[in-house]
Amino acid sequence: MVRYLTRVQLHFAEHGDHDRLHAELIAAGFSHVITGANGQQFYLPTGDYWIESGAPATTITALAKGAAERTGRTNSVVVAQYVDLQFSDLYAAV
Secondary structure (H helix, E strand, O other): OEEEEEEEEEOOOOOOHHHHHHHHHHHOOOEOEEEOOOOOEEEOOOOEEEEEEOOOHHHHHHHHHHHHHOOOOOEEEEEEEEOOOOOOOOOEOO
16 A cells, blocks of 8 residues: 555635535545654645555546546646655644
């Protein structure tokens, strides 16, 4: 299994667009919460999600792009495979 960090940006988003995007990405298997080395969970910044999958990056990109397209907004998507993800000062997930 491979871990991917995904960034989705909606262009000219209006109220409710990000909520719909979030729901679409969660339904596609992405998560907005990441677990640190100490087991504590944190929220990724707005627009960032991660997914663990055996699929190639092109498939993950298509999943994220499809979720973004269903908002009806133009968008940008970036997907990167990662092995060691470092982060700082994220909000703790309660």
